[in-house]
Amino acid sequence: MDNLAGRVAVVTGAGSGMGRAFALRFAAEGMRVVAADIQPDALDATLAELAVLGHEEAGHGGQVAAVAVDVADPDSVRALADAAYSRFGAVHLLCNNAGVEGYLDGPIWAATDKDWDWTVGVNFWSVVHGIRAFVPRMLAGGEPGHIVNTCSMTAVVRAGNMYGITKHAVLALSEVLAADLRARDAPIGVTALCPGVIATNLFRGSRNRPTALREPDDDVTAPDRDGRAGLEQRERMHATLAAGMPPAQVADLLVDAIRRGAGYLLTDHDWDDRIRERHELIMAGAVGGAGAVGEARAAGGAGAVGGAGAVIEARAAGGAGAVIEARAAGGAGAVGGAGAVGGAGAVGGAGAVGGAGALGEARAGGGAGAADAAGGGG
């Protein structure tokens, strides 16, 4: 969707962080903007910022509107769609952006129903509700459109917690949505936005956790659960984010991605090694022969460097700086074995900002040294 001026954008989570920055940026592009959030005072602050920049409320003949929404509630999201259509008559750009840090208070098995309901409700079901409420109406409108689903870099690396689980799911949902729209030749694009570390209030997300889904620590008897550790982690991560990329910079990148119709937008290259590592590990699980990628595991038998049963690690700086890892656990019969590392299919490549194609290219053949090491077992 190249031409933004005059079109209508709906942004969830517009009371803070990236959502607020998107609303401001879209208004500056001349779009009419529906800013939606669960936190009324935060939404008011967004409206006030918009007003300072000359973007008045729709009721006053202006171009912006604020709507209260709980994105985890399908009725509330349908009401948001109704409000947007009745205010502006159309929606062209939908940003399913609201999200929370979610459950961080122990291992995954200690999470309660309420933890799952809150985290998955706000981060994943929100996107399901969003596309069900808006996409049929956007299709019926027949105009060019675009949908942005805010995933995360945690969607493309190995998931580390419940948040990561939800973001992997949002990425997968975005890919399915894009394919289904393409199959119908719909003029609606999809961008899976994967921000890195952005200076927002994400790790203060518990402020909006509904009372009904709160789990006072005292009430949780699971032995592994530790609300205090969760709090500490939230504080640590809040400080880390504070030093991150300004949300306005993400808004700039996003507007460019929407104009280009980019399927993926990764805000930086800081996560490249972890992205690569995950996909190499997955490919290393493929049984057999050439083309297997990344980590080769050899179990038992002769030929292993480092003696029976020892796990050795060979690191080779393959190709364009890619580091691959070959593990031989004592010997022969390596699964995976020699083969190109990385490969054209690596996720993230074209979507990463700064040096397009830097990730996922030029790595084939770079793993000779490691392949040799793995080959010692296989």
Ligand SMILES: NC(=O)c1ccc[n+]([C@@H]2O[C@H](COP(=O)([O-])OP(=O)(O)OC[C@H]3O[C@@H](n4cnc5c(N)ncnc54)[C@H](O)[C@@H]3O)[C@@H](O)[C@H]2O)c1
């Ligand atoms: N900040 C980062 O480093 C980072 C990195 C990757 C992805 N993200 C994602 O970016 C998106 C935006 O978050 P942010 O970082 O700007 O955090 P933020 O806390 O500053 O903004 C999130 C907004 O979502 C709203 N919200 C929370 N629950 C809601 C609900 N049930 N219904 C409606 N609105 C609700 C909050 O009130 C808040 O205004 C999230 O999906 C988050 O997971 C953030």
